[in-house]
Amino acid sequence: MNLDELYQEVILDHYKRPRGFGLREPYEGESHQVNPTCGDEITLRVHVDGDRVADVSYENVGCSISKASASVLYELVHDTTVDDALARLGEFTELMNSKGQSEGDEETLEDAVAFAGVSKYPMRVKCALLGWMAFKDALVRAETAIPGRTDG
Amino acid sequence: MEAVTKLDVESIRADFPILRRRIGDRQLAYLDSAATSQKPVQVVEAMRRFTDHSNANISRSVHTLGAEATEAYEGARARVAAFIGAPSPDEVVFTKNSTESINLLAYAFQNAAFDPAADPRFKLGPGDEIVVTEMEHHANLVPWQQLAQRTGATLKWIGVTDHGRLDLESVAEVVTERCKVISFTHVSNLLGTVNPTSQITARAREVGALVGLDASQSVPHLPVNVAELGVDFIAFTGHKMLGPTGIGVLWAKADLLDAMPPFLTGGSMIKTVTMERTTFADAPAKFEAGTPPIAEAVGLAAAVDYLDELGMENVRAHEKELAGYMLERFETVDGLTVVGPRVPIGRGATVSFTFADVHPHDVGQILDAEGIAVRVGHHCAKPTCDRFGVNATTRASAYVYNTREEIDRLVEALGQVRKVFG
Ligand SMILES: Cc1ncc(COP(=O)(O)O)c(C=O)c1O
Numbered sequence: 181m182n183l184d185e186l187y188q189e190v191i192l193d194h195y196k197r198p199r200g201f202g203l204r205e206p207y208e209g210e211s212h213q214v215n216p217t218c219g220d221e222i223t224l225r226v227h228v229d230g231d232r233v234a235d236v237s238y239e240n241v242g243c244s245i246s247k248a249s250a251s252v253l254y255e256l257v258h259d260t261t262v263d264d265a266l267a268r269l270g271e272f273t274e275l276m277n278s279k280g281q282s283e284g285d286e287e288t289l290e291d292a293v294a295f296a297g298v299s300k301y302p303m304r305v306k307c308a309l310l311g312w313m314a315f316k317d318a319l320v321r322a323e324t325a326i327p328g329r330t331d332g
Numbered sequence: 333m334e335a336v337t338k339l340d341v342e343s344i345r346a347d348f349p350i351l352r353r354r355i356g357d358r359q360l361a362y363l364d365s366a367a368t369s370q371k372p373v374q375v376v377e378a379m380r381r382f383t384d385h386s387n388a389n390i391s392r393s394v395h396t397l398g399a400e401a402t403e404a405y406e407g408a409r410a411r412v413a414a415f416i417g418a419p420s421p422d423e424v425v426f427t428k429n430s431t432e433s434i435n436l437l438a439y440a441f442q443n444a445a446f447d448p449a450a451d452p453r454f455k456l457g458p459g460d461e462i463v464v465t466e467m468e469h470h471a472n473l474v475p476w477q478q479l480a481q482r483t484g485a486t487l488k489w490i491g492v493t494d495h496g497r498l499d500l501e502s503v504a505e506v507v508t509e510r511c512k513v514i515s516f517t518h519v520s521n522l523l524g525t526v527n528p529t530s531q532i533t534a535r536a537r538e539v540g541a542l543v544g545l546d547a548s549q550s551v552p553h554l555p556v557n558v559a560e561l562g563v564d565f566i567a568f569t570g571h572k573m574l575g576p577t578g579i580g581v582l583w584a585k586a587d588l589l590d591a592m593p594p595f596l597t598g599g600s601m602i603k604t605v606t607m608e609r610t611t612f613a614d615a616p617a618k619f620e621a622g623t624p625p626i627a628e629a630v631g632l633a634a635a636v637d638y639l640d641e642l643g644m645e646n647v648r649a650h651e652k653e654l655a656g657y658m659l660e661r662f663e664t665v666d667g668l669t670v671v672g673p674r675v676p677i678g679r680g681a682t683v684s685f686t687f688a689d690v691h692p693h694d695v696g697q698i699l700d701a702e703g704i705a706v707r708v709g710h711h712c713a714k715p716t717c718d719r720f721g722v723n724a725t726t727r728a729s730a731y732v733y734n735t736r737e738e739i740d741r742l743v744e745a746l747g748q749v750r751k752v753f754g
């Protein structure tokens with residue numbers, strides 16, 4: 181097994197110095213997710229302003245992969261449009277499900293391409309996706325909380 | 333103390349082909365037997381021989397194979413009964429695993445609630461109490477929690493000390509006259525603690541409660557004799573004692589099994605059936621609805637033979653030595669904190685620990701890269717983790733085939749963990 185491929189410098193750096201950590205106000209949607217096999221947990225909030233994801237804030241406990249992934253998520257989706265954030269969510273999920281067959285597009289995924297190696301470790305894919313699941317859920321909650329934003 | 337014959341670990345290892353596996357370019361060091369043990373060729377062979385030669389459904393056919401299969405299945409029951417010192421094979425019920433064994437018992441209480449003629453020992457309601465401990469596997473906690481919720485009974489528990497021992501001083505206080513059943517783990521799968529049983533069983537007798545053990549982690553590792561233990565029931569699981577998955581055991585005293593309503597119903601557990609009603613077979617058949625795990629029972633009997641051949645006293649002595657060695661080596665590792673007893677007394681060779689602030693997932697991943705298999709997570713004992721203020725631990729657990737060298741490799745690999753996350 182090639183450990184360097186899994187624990188890339190970028191991942192260890194996000195793990196040791198998480199970006200955007202902490203729970204902040206205001207927010208419209210909040211989600212709490214746990215990984216029942218290992219006890220990793222995250223609470224994540226989304227602040228939506230118009231068609232923008234104005235802020236994503238979070239607190240989490242867990243392994244290096246789940247913590248680094250939340251930090252990378254923050255960098256990618258805060259202060260972007262909701263549509264772009266959803267596109268990143270789709271791309272990252274696809275990368276994680278690629279079983280090592282995809283390298284990811286550095287143009288759009290930036291630091292998140294470092295997680296390409298994680299996709300070869302089925303036991304760790306859940307760790308990498310935990311924060312993103314929370315983001316997806318919190319965004320749905322935010323959209324339903326904001327009047328006029330539901331499509332029916 | 334009499335001198336104990338050591339296990340011949342080298343020849344034991346030769347019986348386990350999987351131990352010759354390589355993980356990447358490293359030799360496998362399997363230190364996860366508390367999750368599931370490996371199987372010797374003798375077990376696999378016995379199952380193959382049965383399947384190739386005698387396979388048939390049991391108790392349903394008059395043909396030769398049917399008779400052979402029935403004999404093999406009932407022979408396995410007798411073999412298991414003798415192994416745990418049960419007075420009669422009829423007290424051994426085959427299930428799917430420990431979890432089902434415990435549920436079978438909990439459902440006996442629940443089903444008794446609907447039966448006015450049920451034995452009063454199984455009648456539970458508001459005001460009655462069920463007692464477990466704070467070091468249970470979820471398998472011996474959740475079924476009782478559910479039972480309490482459904483019947484209105486109260487679930488209570490014996491606490492755990494900072495050293496990972498049961499708080500036995502509280503037993504008289506926790507177990508009151510209202511207690512109907514106490515179910516507690518014989519050996520903790522998270523902490524490795526071997527619980528002394530006599531004080532709790534004595535208290536159970538005093539208050540007239542039924543008392544039994546989750547023996548999932550004791551039957552594989554130490555001599556267990558149900559008569560000597562003086563308990564009413566024990567549950568254990570085949571795959572942790574060199575046997576196959578898919579088979580477990582509930583042992584209970586004959587008069588209890590007689591009094592218990594069945595759990596699952598259907599074929600093979602009946603005396604007579606009409607369109608309106610059914611009378612049930614005697615135990616153990618009453619609790620074995622449907623086609624049971626026949627080849628698995630044969631495999632379990634072969635595992636029991638294997639353990640008997642080694643001698644359970646020798647198994648215990650071997651693991652005591654490995655536990656001592658593991659704890660001693662762990663002492664020397666900076667940043668490692670053992671969760672559970674730190675001395676090799678009253679504990680088995682299952683040792684949980686935290687390592688600096690590196691998450692157990694990351695510890696386990698790096699150990700895997702070195703070929704070392706350990707378990708990480710909450711080990712299905714979340715409340716016990718909470719008790720010690722940890723989210724998860726790394727757990728190394730040894731069995732008959734493990735060596736000191738494998739523990740040395742584990743300790744060395746922790747250095748590697750430090751290098752990546754230091
Ligand atoms: C103490 C204890 N009880 C119960 C179980 C459940 O065993 P099974 O999963 O085979 O039902 C286990 C192991 O997983 C255990 O360690």
